[in-house]
Amino acid sequence: MKMAIASTTMPSPPQIIILFLLLLGAFGEARDPFACDPKDATTPNFPFCKVSMPVSDRVKDLLGRLTLEEKVRLLVNNAAAVPRLGIKGYEWWSEALHGVSNVGPGTKFGGAFPGATSFPQVITTAASFNATLWEAIGRVVSDEARAMYNGGTAGLTYWSPNVNIFRDPRWGRGQETPGEDPVLAGTYAASYVKGLQGNNGDQLKVAACCKHFTAYDLDNWNGVDRFHFNAKVSKQDIEDTFDVPFKMCVQDGNVASVMCSYNQVNGVPTCADPNLLRKTVRGQWRLNGYIVSDCDSVGVFYNTQHYTTTPEEAAADAIKAGLDLDCGPFLAQHSEDAVKRGLLNEADVNSALANTLKVQMRLGMFDGEPSAQPFGNLGPKDVCTSSHQELALEAARQGIVLLKNRGPSLPLSHLRHRTVAVIGPNSNATVTMIGNYAGVACGYTSPLQGIGNYAKTIHQLGCADVACVDDKLFSRAIEAARQADATVLVMGLDQSIEAEFKDRTGLLLPGRQQDLVSKVAMASKGPTILVLMSGGPIDVSLFNNDPRISAILWAGYPGQAGGAAIADLLYGTTNPEGKLPMTWYPHDYVSNLPMTDMAMRSNRKFPGRTYRFYEGPVVYPFGHGLSYTNFVHTIASAPNVVAVPLDGRHHSGNTTVSGKAIKVNHAKCNKLSVGLQVDVKNTGSKDGTHTMLVFSKPPAGHWAPQKQLVAFAKVHVPAGSQQRVGINIHVCKFLSVVDKSGVRRIPIGVHNLHIGNVKHSVSLQAATLGVIKS
Numbered sequence: 001m002k003m004a005i006a007s008t009t010m011p012s013p014p015q016i017i018i019l020f021l022l023l024l025g026a027f028g029e030a031r032d033p034f035a036c037d038p039k040d041a042t043t044p045n046f047p048f049c050k051v052s053m054p055v056s057d058r059v060k061d062l063l064g065r066l067t068l069e070e071k072v073r074l075l076v077n078n079a080a081a082v083p084r085l086g087i088k089g090y091e092w093w094s095e096a097l098h099g100v101s102n103v104g105p106g107t108k109f110g111g112a113f114p115g116a117t118s119f120p121q122v123i124t125t126a127a128s129f130n131a132t133l134w135e136a137i138g139r140v141v142s143d144e145a146r147a148m149y150n151g152g153t154a155g156l157t158y159w160s161p162n163v164n165i166f167r168d169p170r171w172g173r174g175q176e177t178p179g180e181d182p183v184l185a186g187t188y189a190a191s192y193v194k195g196l197q198g199n200n201g202d203q204l205k206v207a208a209c210c211k212h213f214t215a216y217d218l219d220n221w222n223g224v225d226r227f228h229f230n231a232k233v234s235k236q237d238i239e240d241t242f243d244v245p246f247k248m249c250v251q252d253g254n255v256a257s258v259m260c261s262y263n264q265v266n267g268v269p270t271c272a273d274p275n276l277l278r279k280t281v282r283g284q285w286r287l288n289g290y291i292v293s294d295c296d297s298v299g300v301f302y303n304t305q306h307y308t309t310t311p312e313e314a315a316a317d318a319i320k321a322g323l324d325l326d327c328g329p330f331l332a333q334h335s336e337d338a339v340k341r342g343l344l345n346e347a348d349v350n351s352a353l354a355n356t357l358k359v360q361m362r363l364g365m366f367d368g369e370p371s372a373q374p375f376g377n378l379g380p381k382d383v384c385t386s387s388h389q390e391l392a393l394e395a396a397r398q399g400i401v402l403l404k405n406r407g408p409s410l411p412l413s414h415l416r417h418r419t420v421a422v423i424g425p426n427s428n429a430t431v432t433m434i435g436n437y438a439g440v441a442c443g444y445t446s447p448l449q450g451i452g453n454y455a456k457t458i459h460q461l462g463c464a465d466v467a468c469v470d471d472k473l474f475s476r477a478i479e480a481a482r483q484a485d486a487t488v489l490v491m492g493l494d495q496s497i498e499a500e501f502k503d504r505t506g507l508l509l510p511g512r513q514q515d516l517v518s519k520v521a522m523a524s525k526g527p528t529i530l531v532l533m534s535g536g537p538i539d540v541s542l543f544n545n546d547p548r549i550s551a552i553l554w555a556g557y558p559g560q561a562g563g564a565a566i567a568d569l570l571y572g573t574t575n576p577e578g579k580l581p582m583t584w585y586p587h588d589y590v591s592n593l594p595m596t597d598m599a600m601r602s603n604r605k606f607p608g609r610t611y612r613f614y615e616g617p618v619v620y621p622f623g624h625g626l627s628y629t630n631f632v633h634t635i636a637s638a639p640n641v642v643a644v645p646l647d648g649r650h651h652s653g654n655t656t657v658s659g660k661a662i663k664v665n666h667a668k669c670n671k672l673s674v675g676l677q678v679d680v681k682n683t684g685s686k687d688g689t690h691t692m693l694v695f696s697k698p699p700a701g702h703w704a705p706q707k708q709l710v711a712f713a714k715v716h717v718p719a720g721s722q723q724r725v726g727i728n729i730h731v732c733k734f735l736s737v738v739d740k741s742g743v744r745r746i747p748i749g750v751h752n753l754h755i756g757n758v759k760h761s762v763s764l765q766a767a768t769l770g771v772i773k774s
Contacts, residue, residue, distance in 0.1 A: 030150070030151075030152075030370075030371060031149065031150055031151065031152040031370050032088075033368050033369055033370065034087070034088050034090060034360075034365040034366070034370075035049070035085075035086055035087045035088065035365060035366045036048075036049035036086065036366050036367065036368050037086055037368065037369075038368050038369060040086050042086065043085065043086030044368070046061070046062075046065070046085065046086075047061040048061040048062035048065075048366060049366060049368070051367050051368075055202070055358055055361045055362065056358070058361055058366065059354050059357045059358050059361065060354075062085075062357060062366075063350050063353060063354060063357070065085060066082065066085075066353075068336055068339060068346055068349070069336060070082050071346075071349050071350070071353055072331065072332055072335040072336045072349065073332050074353055074356070075319075075324075075325060075326055075331040075332055075335055075349070075352060075353070076325070076326050076327075076328065076329055076330075076331055076332045077091060077092040077093045077105075077292075077295075077325065077326070077327045077328070078090075078091050078092075078093075078105070079091075079092065080332075090155070090360070090365075091104075091105055091106035091155055092106065092155065092157045092292070092325060092327070092356075093105055093106050093155075093157075093159065093295070093327055094106035094107045094145070094154055094155040094156075094157060094158050094159070095107070095158060095159055095160055095437050096141050096142075096145055096158040096160045096196065096206075096208075097121075097122060097160045097161060097162060097176055097436075097437035097438070098118065098119040098120060098121055098122055098125065098137070098141075098434075098435070098437070098438065098559065099116050099117050099118040099119050099141055099144075099392075099434075099438060099439055099441075099559075100116040100117075100141060100144050100145050100148060100154060100439050101437050101438055101439040102439050102440065103437050103438075103439075104155075104159065106154060106155035106157070107148065107153065107154040107155065107439070108153050108154075109153070109439065109440045110153070111151075111153070112151055112153075112379075112380040113147075113148050113151055113153050113154075113380060113383060114440065115383075115384060115439065115440035115441055115442050115443075116141075116144045116148070116383055116384065116439050116440065116441075116442065117140060117141075117144060117383070117384055117388040117389055117391075117392050117441075117442055117560070118392065118434045118438055118439060118440075118441035118442070118559050118560040119137050119140075119141070119391075119392045119395050119559045119560075120392070120395050120396045120399050120435075120556060120557060120558045120559035120562065121175050121176070121434070121435030121436075121438075121535060121556055121557035121558075121559070122161065122162065122175070122176055122177060122178055122188070123166070123174065123175045123176070123177060123178070123179060123535050123556050123557070123581060123582070124395075124396065124399035124400070124555065124556030124557060124558055124559070124578075125137065125178075125188075125395050125398075125399050126177075126178035126179045126184060126185075126188055126399070126581040127179075127398075127399040127400075127401055127554075127556065127578040127579055127580060127581050127625070128395065128398035128399045128577070128578060128691070128714075129184070129578075129579055129581075129691045129693065129712045129714065130398055130691075130714050131187055131188075131191040132191075132714075133394075133395060133398060134188055134191035134192045134195065135191040135192065135194050135195040136195060136391060137192065137195060137391065137395060138191070138192045138193065138194065138195015138196040138197075138208075139195040139196075139198075140195075140388045140391055141195070141196060142195065142196045142197070142198065142205045142206045143375075143378060143382055143383075143388075144382065144383045144384075144388070145158060145196075145206050146205060146206065146375040146378045147378035147379050147380065147382045147383050148383065149206075149370070150370055150371065150375070150376060150378055150379055151379060151380065156204075156206050156207060156363045156365065157206070157207045157209070157256075157257070157359070157363075158196065158206050158207065158208055158209065159209040159211060159257070159259055159292065159327075160192075160196075160208060160209060160211075160437070161176075161178075161188070161189055161192050161193070161208070161210060161211075162176040162177050162211055162212065162437075163177065163178065163185050163186070163188070163189040163210050163211070163245035163246060163249055164177050164185075164211075164212060164216050164217050164242075164245075165177070165180060165182060165185060165217060165241055165242060165245070165610075166179050166180045166217070166536075166581075166582050166610075167180065167217045167241075167598075167600070167609055167610065168217060168218070168503075168590075168593075168595045168609070169504075169507060169536050169537045169582070169583070169584075169585055169589075169590065170221065170503045170504040170505070170506075170507070170536065170590060170595060171217050171218065171219065171498075171503055171504075171536065171595070172219050172220075172498040172499045172500060172501065172502040172503045172504065172535075173217075173219060173436075173499075173500050174217075174498070174535055174536050174582070175435050175436065175498065175534075175535020175536065175556070175557060176435075176436065176437060176535075178245075178581060179581025179582045179622075180581065180582045180583060180609075180610040180611070180622065181581065181610070181611075181612070181622065181708075181709050182240075182241050182242075182244035182245055183244065183248075183708070183709050183710065183734065184581060184709060184712075185244070185245035185248075186244050186245040186246075186247070186248025186249065186252070187248065187252075187712075188245075189210055189245050189246075189248055189249035189253055189255070190248050190249055190252035190253035191253070192208070192253075193208040193210070193249060193253035193254070193255045194253055194254075196208040197253075197254070197255070197256060200374065202288075202362055203362055203363075203364070203374070204256055204359070204362045204363045205374075205375060206363070207256035207257055207289065207359050207362075207363060208253075208255050208256060208257065209255065209256070209257035209258065209259050209292065210245070210246055210249035210250070210253075210255050210257070210258050210259070211258070211259035211261070211294065212259055212260070212261035212262070212294055213243075213246050213258050213259060213260050213261060213270060213276065213281065214238065214242050214243055214246060214260075214261065214265060214270060214276060215231040215233045215237075215238065215242045215261075215263065215265050215598060216231070216261035216262065216263050216270075218231075218263070218503065218595050218596065219500060219501045219502065219503050220501045220502060220503055221503040221595040221596070222594070222595070224595075224596055225501070226261075226262045226263055226501075227262055227300050227304045227305070228304060228305065229262075229263045229264070229596065230263065230264040230265075230266070230267055231263050231264065231265050231266070231598050232266055232598055233265055233266060233598045234599070234740070234742075235740070235741060235742030236601075236703070236738050236739065236740050236741070236742055237598065237599065237600045237601075238265075238742060239738045239742040239743075239744060240600070240737070240738035240742075240744075241600050241612075243280070246258060246281070246285075247285055250281065250285040250286070250287050251285055251286075254288060255287075255289065256288070256289035256290070256359050256362070257289045257290050257291070257292055257359070258281050258287060258289070258291050258292075259291075259292050259293070259294055260273075260276070260277060260291060260292075260293055260294065260297060260323065261294055261297070262294050262297050262300055264301075264305065264307075268307075269297070269300075269301035269305060269307055270297075271293045271294075271297045271298055271301065271318055271321070271323050272298075272301055272307060272314070272317040272318050272321050272323075273321055274320065274321040274322060276321075277291050277321050277322030277323060278320075278321060278322035281322065282322055289355065289358075289359055290324040290325055290352075290355040290356045290358075290359055291322055291323055291324050291325070291355070292323075292324065292325040292326075292327055293318070293323055293325070293326050293327050293328065294327060295327040295328055296327065296328035296330070297326075297327070297328070298314055298315065298318045298323070298326050298328060298330040298331060299314075299328055299329075299330045301314060301318075302314035302330070311330070311333070311334040312334050312337050312338040312341055312343055312344075313338070313343060314330070314334070315330065315331050315334040315335045315337075315338045315343075315344065316335075316338040316343035316344040316348075318331065319331070319335065319338075319344060319348050319349065319352050320344065320348055323352065324351075324352040324353070324355040324356050325352070325356050335349060383442075384442035384443075388442075389442055389443075389560070389561065392559050392560055392561045393561035393564055393565055395559065396555075396558040396559050396561055396562050396564075396565030396566075397565045397568060397569065397574045398577055398578060398689075399555075399556060399558065399578050400553055400554065400555050400556070400558060400565060400566065400569055400576060400578050401553065401554045401576065401578035401579060401580055401624070401625045402551070402552075402553055402569070402576035402578070402625060402626040402627070402628075403540075403544070403552040403553065403554055403580075403620055403624065403625075403626070404543075404544055404549070404551055404552040404626070405550075405551045405626050405628075406547065406549075406550050406551065407527075407550060408551070408628070409527040409529070409550030409551045410527075410529065410550070410551045410569075410570060410572070410628070411569075411570060411571050411572025411628060412454075412455075412486055412527070412529075412570050412571050412572070414454065414455075414571065416485060417455060417485045417486040417526065417527075418455055418456060418485055419455060419456045419457075419458065419483070419484045419485045419486075420451055420454075420455045420456070420457050420458070420484055420485065420486050420487070420488055421457075421458045421459075421460070421477075421480040421481045421483065421484035421486070421487040421488070421520075421524070422447065422448045422451050422457050422458070422459050422460075422488050422490065423459075423460050423461070423462045423477045423480060423481065423487060423488070423489050423490070423516075423520055424461065424462055424463070424489045424490040424491045424513075424516070424531075425461055425462070425463040425464070425465050425466045425468060425490075425491065425513070426447070426466065426490040426491060426492055426494070426531075426533045427446075427447055427448050427459065427460075427461065427462075427488075427489075427490040428446045428447065428448040428449075428459065428461075429446055429447065429490070429494075429533065429562075429563075430444040430446050431444075432494045432495070432533060432557065433446075433533070433557055433558050433559060433560065433562040433563070434557060434559055434560060435495070435535065435556075435557035436495055436499055436500060441559075441560035442560060443560060444560050444561075444563070445560070445561050445562070445563040445564040446562075446563040447488070447490045447531065447562070447563040447566050447567070448563065449563050449564075450562075450563030450564040450565070450566055450567030450568070451488060451563075451566075451567045451570065453564070453567060454567055454570075454571045455485075455486075458480040458483060458484055459480075460473065460476045460477040460479075460480045461473055461477070462474060462476075462477035462489075462516045462520065463511065463512065463513060463516060465494075465496070466491075466492065466493055466494050466496065466497060466510055466511075466513070467496065467497075467510055467511050468509075468510060468511030468512045468513045468516065469511050469512065470512065471512055471515065471516070474512075474515075474516055474519060477516065477520055478519055478520055478523045479523075481520045481521075481523045481524040481525070481528070482523050482524070482525060483525075484524070484525070484526060485525075485526045486524075486526040486527050486528075486529065487520060487521075487524040487526060487527070487528045487529065488529045488531060488570065489516075489517055489520060489521075489528065489529070489530050489531065490531045490533065490566075491509060491513050491516075491517060491530065491531070491532060491533075492509070492531075492532040492533035492534040492538065493510065493533065493534040493535070493536070493538070494533070497510055498534070498535050498536055503595065504536060506587055506590065507536075507537060507538060507539040507585060507586075507587040507589070507590060508538070508539050508587050509538060509540070514542065517530060517543060517549070518542075518546075521543075521546065521548040521549055522548060524548070527550035527551070528548060528549055528550055529549075529550060529551045529552075529553065529570065530543055530549055530551070530552045530553070531552075531553045531555055531566055532552065532553065532554045532555065533555050533556070533557060533558070533562075534554070534556065534557075535556065535557060536582075537580075537582055537583065537584035537585060537619070537620075538584070539584070539585070539586050539587040539619055540552060540584075540619060541586060541619045544619065544620075553566065553569065553570075553576075554578075554580070572628060572686070575627055575628045575629060575686055575687065575688040575689065576625065576626065576627055576628065577625070577627065577688065577689045577690070577691050577714075578625050578691070579623045579624065579625035579691050579693060580620055580621070580622055580623060580624045580625060581622070582610075582622060583610060583611050583614060583618055583620075583621060583622045584618060584619040584620040584621075584624075585614075585616075585618060585619065586617055586618070586619055589607065589616065593606075593607070600612070600613050601613045602614065602615050610622070611623070611706075611707070612705035612706060612707065612708055613705055613706065615706070623693045623695075623709075625691065627684075627688050627690070628684070628686045628688065629682055629683075629684030629685065629686040629687070629688040629719060630682070630683045630684040631680055631681065631682055631683070631684075631688070631690045631717065631756070632680070632681045632683050632756075633678055633679070633680055633692070633755050633756045633757070633758045634678070634679040634681070634758065635676060635677070635678055635679075635755070635758060635760050636677040636678065636679050636724060637675075637676070637677040638674070638675070638676045638677070638753075638760050638762070639674060639675070639762060640761070640762065640763060641762070641763045641764075641765060642672075642674055642731065642762055642763070642764050642765070643765055643766075643767040644662055644667050644672065644731065644746055644748075644764055644765065644766055644767055645667065645668040645672070645767040646662065646666055646667060646668070646766060646767055647665075647666055647667060647668050660699075660747065660748045660749060661701075661703075661737070661739070661745035661746060661747045661748060662745060662746045662748065662766060663743060663744070663745050663746075664732045664736050664744040664745060664746060665744075667731075667732055667746060669730075669731070669732035669733075672730070672731045672732060673728045673729055673730050673731060674728070674729040674731060674735070674753075674762055675726070675727070675728050675729075676694075676726070676727040676728075676729070676753070676760070677724055677725070677726055677727075678692065678724070678725045678726075678727060678755060679722055679723070679724050679725075680692065680715050680717055680722065680723050680724075680725055681717070681721070681722040682717040682718065682719050682720060682721060682722070683720075684719060685719050685720075686719055687716070687717070687718045687719050688716070688717060688719075689714055689715065689716045689717075690714070690715050690716075690717055691712065691714055692712060692713045692714070692715065692725060692727075692755060692756075693709060693711075693712050693755070694709070694710050694711040694712065694713075694727055694729070694753060694754070694755050695707045695708065695709055695710065695753070695754040695755075696708055696710045696729070696734070696735055696751050696752065696753055696754075697751065697752040697754065698735070698737050698747045698751055699747045699748070699749035699750055699751065701737070701747060703737045703738060703739045703740065703745070703747075704737045704747065705737070707754065708734075710729045710734040710735065710753070711727045711728070711729050711734070713725050713727060729753075731746060731764065732744075732746065735747075735751055735764065746764060747764070748764055748765060748766055749763065749764065750762070750763050751763075751764060
């Protein structure tokens with residue numbers, strides 16, 4: 001905001017007040033320094049306030065000045081102030097799953113910050129398969145987060161993203177995740193985290209957090225809840241599926257935090273398991289940051305799971321396992337007594353605090369005035385900007401998936417479809433579109449409003465809400481369909497059906513929704529388009545096979561601009577490019593399948609989970625998504641044989657493994673990749689962006705999935721033209737499989753790469769003959 005004062009005369013008192021209010025609106029109320037306030041005569045002289053010193057030395061100095069009583073009060077999310085050292089209290093818990101959220105107590109909307117840009121729910125954004133988009137969203141969210149921090153209404157530590165695997169289609173929190181594939185989830189994690197945290201070396205714009213580690217994907221199903229659940233998971237599935245996104249988040253995204261989950265894994269609470277926290281996350285993966293508990297997890301494993309006899313033992317177990325911060329009061333209440341009883345050393349407390357203090361220093365919280373730091377100029381003017389809101393619209397456009405298009409019936413015609421009946425419980429949705437862990441949106445465009453920008457609308461709900469318990473509103477909806485040139489039914493779910501602590505009981509549309517769709521379709525004089533809002537998959541096989549349903553779109557929860565994006569796709573302003581990030585199963589898939597069974601692979605009694613291991617029928621497969629044009633792939637160049645060099649340090653002689661597979665840690669992995677050049681030709685009449693998914697089918701064996709995603713790319717191809725896309729597949733990361741002992745190996749032999757309908761075989765060969773001893 002630019003302001004000019006025409007006269008050099010001193011402003012009068014009323015003018016000063018007006019100027020102050022204008023400045024407040026532009027920049028918000030300036031935040032006082034968290035620590036090391038230059039206005040405080042004593043604190044800037046402390047070594048921990050010296051920006052010129054290494055962070056590790058500053059942390060060591062601060063730890064040496066704190067008493068044990070002060071230290072334990074810093075082990076919790078609402079960390080206490082230390083007034084004698086000039087350190088204010090800090091609330092660690094803020095959320096930014098798909099926009100700055102007020103779910104955590106660290107963030108509040110109001111005043112100069114009435115809202116923030118609300119992007120599509122993660123499951124929808126994941127359907128774009130666009131890592132560049134995910135990082136761009138992270139940059140916008142962190143801009144707005146920093147702006148709100150500068151204005152005193154938010155923190156700098158955001159416990160997002162959720163990168164758990166969407167293992168079971170009923171999971172209420174599947175909507176928060178990037179889907180069922182570990183590589184997709186891990187790539188999303190690393191990209192979004194990079195956007196949030198910035199690229200200024202060890203300094204952090206905000207501190208992100210990948211959660212919930214690990215094997216957490218059940219909230220409340222059939223009498224079993226997350227607080228009591230013991231996930232019995234094989235070493236193979238842990239390494240092959242559940243831990244992959246977290247490892248990528250730490251190693252590729254350099255995330256500043258990992259959150260452990262409520263559940264136990266193989267009898268041990270994750271927040272008390274040194275093998276998971278200290279050995280794996282911090283030791284093997286080398287986390288540069290802190291480990292935090294899900295909220296009250298330490299209290300849960302003491303009070304609910306009865307894992308320890310005393311609260312002091314619980315506090316000691318958690319800290320010694322590698323937990324640094326407790327979301328909840330437990331560690332502040334019991335850690336000091338744990339030290340006094342000899343269950344815990346003060347050095348253990350120091351280690352935990354060193355990790356959190358280092359992150360705060362990397363955020364600049366001990367560097368004095370926030371306004372003088374990087375991002376100190378961000379304020380209300382940088383929240384809900386037009387460019388941010390345009391990105392939310394673009395994200396929704398890229399994430400919506402065209403599931404069916406008979407005829408084709410879409411896009412609708414401006415000339416022939418001038419009046420549209422807009423029907424369904426989600427037809428005028430606003431808050432529903434932003435899913436859970438959302439904040440206050442800048443504003444909304446509902447489906448009704450979006451379609452209204454293209455055509456005259458006749459609006460009827462048909463069902464009072466998504467539960468759709470009766471048919472009282474059916475007749476008016478049916479009459480609207482009879483009058484209109486086209487009918488758009490916006491159906492699906494909301495947070496009353498799927499949410500945190502609310503897993504679904506089945507996969508069909510709730511209540512009488514299916515009945516409403518069928519009756520409206522029978523009455524409609526024009527094409528009938530079904531639009532689905534949901535986080536999880538829905539069995540709509542009845543409508544996929546019904547010729548009266550012309551087209552089906554899945555919008556997920558498309559964010560604040562969702563209605564505009566839906567309308568843009570319906571009328572062809574944009575060409576659909578989304579692909580499903582999860583399998584859509586028939587409803588009987590879950591009829592005899594307990595959510596508590598964590599196995600991924602199929603057996604005689606078990607059909608398997610996710611596209612990698614499930615062998616049965618589907619409504620729509622993982623990666624399904626149509627376009628208004630047609631793309632043809634041709635492999636321009638690709639190797640037929642790739643030699644896998646062995647690392648001589650790890651074995652002696654020319655040896656090999658049983659099953660003809662090389663241990664990944666016996667191979668020279670660094671830059672070992674398969675490079676492909678793929679020509680993508682648009683043979684249709686419309687410009688379009690193609691979402692190219694590359695799958696590998698490993699050599700047959702007991703360990704291998706049926707196929708696995710190894711790469712993906714986006715390419716815009718004008719109608720009638722062709723673009724070449726380069727793909728590099730890291731052999732050790734993406735062409736490896738995991739054996740039953742949890743050891744990752746590279747299968748020797750023919751790997752079949754699938755890109756659409758095109759296949760290419762690559763033979764991986766050991767660079768030296770013989771066998772590596774396992």
